[in-house]
Amino acid sequence: MQRSITVNLGNLVLSLSDAMDLASPALIHHQQRVAFVTWEMAKAAKISNERLERSFIAALLHDIGALTLEDKIALRLSETDNTEEHCVRGGLLIDRVPWFKNSARIIGTHHTQWQEWNDSIENPIVFDSQIVSLSDFLERLVDRDQYILFQNERIVEEIRSNTRSLFHPMIVDLFLSVCNREEFWLDLVSPRLYSILLNEGPFRKIEIILDDIALISELFRDIIDFRSHFTATHSSGVAASASILAKIFGLTDMEIRLMEVAGNLHDLGKLAVPNSILEKPGKLTKEEMAVIKSHTYYTYFIINTIGGLQSIAEWAAYHHERLDGTGYPFHCAAGELSTGSRIMMVADIFTALAEDRPYRNGMSRKEVMEIIGQLSRRQSLDTRIVDLLFDNYEEVYSCMAEKQNCAREFYEKQSALCERLCR
Numbered sequence: 001m002q003r004s005i006t007v008n009l010g011n012l013v014l015s016l017s018d019a020m021d022l023a024s025p026a027l028i029h030h031q032q033r034v035a036f037v038t039w040e041m042a043k044a045a046k047i048s049n050e051r052l053e054r055s056f057i058a059a060l061l062h063d064i065g066a067l068t069l070e071d072k073i074a075l076r077l078s079e080t081d082n083t084e085e086h087c088v089r090g091g092l093l094i095d096r097v098p099w100f101k102n103s104a105r106i107i108g109t110h111h112t113q114w115q116e117w118n119d120s121i122e123n124p125i126v127f128d129s130q131i132v133s134l135s136d137f138l139e140r141l142v143d144r145d146q147y148i149l150f151q152n153e154r155i156v157e158e159i160r161s162n163t164r165s166l167f168h169p170m171i172v173d174l175f176l177s178v179c180n181r182e183e184f185w186l187d188l189v190s191p192r193l194y195s196i197l198l199n200e201g202p203f204r205k206i207e208i209i210l211d212d213i214a215l216i217s218e219l220f221r222d223i224i225d226f227r228s229h230f231t232a233t234h235s236s237g238v239a240a241s242a243s244i245l246a247k248i249f250g251l252t253d254m255e256i257r258l259m260e261v262a263g264n265l266h267d268l269g270k271l272a273v274p275n276s277i278l279e280k281p282g283k284l285t286k287e288e289m290a291v292i293k294s295h296t297y298y299t300y301f302i303i304n305t306i307g308g309l310q311s312i313a314e315w316a317a318y319h320h321e322r323l324d325g326t327g328y329p330f331h332c333a334a335g336e337l338s339t340g341s342r343i344m345m346v347a348d349i350f351t352a353l354a355e356d357r358p359y360r361n362g363m364s365r366k367e368v369m370e371i372i373g374q375l376s377r378r379q380s381l382d383t384r385i386v387d388l389l390f391d392n393y394e395e396v397y398s399c400m401a402e403k404q405n406c407a408r409e410f411y412e413k414q415s416a417l418c419e420r421l422c423r
């Protein structure tokens with residue numbers, strides 16, 4: 001196990017941004033494309049590097065406050081008038097990560113029209129927010145079924161016709177100065193956009209350490225969990241029980257911290273699953289079950305793309321695997337499942353049984369032990385870890401419950417604040 005872990009900030013933000021847009025052909029690469037246009041315009045405006053970076057991050061994460069897949073699709077297709085809520089929530093969510101803090105105001109105002117600003121375009125926040133706003137507007141005009149060079153003139157005209165209402169004339173002129181090459185449009189829809197932004201974008205050289213990775217994993221834990229009132233604390237519980245089990249097992253301090261990050265991100269791929277399936281009260285159909293089964297595939301794919309987080313990718317993504325090969329979707333054999341992955345498997349199922357669900361209260365210790373004990377006897381779960389859980393049940397349970405109470409409090413505070421600000 002390596003002693004220190006760093007990852008490239010650009011790669012991390014690009015991957016997580018991608019994760020939010022993976023779910024539907026209507027969304028794919030939406031935020032990445034918005035970031036590309038923002039980046040081109042910011043370079044042309046010759047704003048400082050610091051402003052360029054904050055605008056780039058704001059563009060990559062601009063719809064982070066739209067929690068459900070259904071909300072994101074409605075926004076992308078301009079099928080909703082309620083644009084305020086996701087701006088406010090996005091700004092609030094992002095505000096507690098130091099690397100992202102400066103982008104919060106831009107995210108909070110990315111649907112603010114020029115005519116609604118009571119401020120000068122000389123104000124850097126207004127200027128940068130207008131750039132992101134135009135970039136988002138542009139991407140939403142792209143018809144994904146039509147060749148881009150057959151529609152660029154229509155898009156430019158549409159933007160031009162909104163000068164002074166949606167966008168300040170200076171911002172429209174800035175856009176006109178970058179969009180006159182075919183290259184701009186071809187890059188915009190290129191399947192290689194990820195690597196263009198990674199290799200040439202603003203964060204080529206910024207590496208961040210585990211403390212920062214952990215904070216960002218908490219932000220993503222919340223956008224995964226806050227999609228539904230019922231699951232608002234699930235990943236917090238899994239992260240807490242996985243890290244306490246890792247500690248009792250005797251893993252190193254570094255591994256315990258990595259386990260917490262993996263727990264925060266274990267259901268990351270659920271961002272690709274519609275809420276109508278996640279929250280369905282009755283039994284899932286065969287097709288719906290197939291969609292659910294893809295979530296850990298995406299968890300692996302996204303974390304692995306970040307680079308440098310191989311153990312976290314495995315520990316997080318193998319939580320539905322079983323030692324006897326009956327899990328999904330990788331059907332790993334026992335030899336492929338490391339101690340970290342085995343701990344996560346137990347932590348996930350323990351948390352799911354012990355926490356309250358919409359259709360039932362959390363199970364008692366006796367019921368939990370009966371179900372997990374059965375899986376352990378069947379050689380589906382690692383007997384050593386199950387025994388550790390049973391021997392230290394109270395400690396693991398209270399650690400999980402305490403983290404979930406904190407998460408519940410934070411969730412309720414954020415929801416109330418968001419509601420108040422949107423009134």
Ligand SMILES: [Fe+2]
Nearest residue numbers: 062063075110
């Ligand atoms: Fe938006």
Ligand SMILES: [Fe+2]
Nearest residue numbers: 062063075136
């Ligand atoms: Fe958007």
Ligand SMILES: [Fe+2]
Nearest residue numbers: 266267319320
């Ligand atoms: Fe899961």
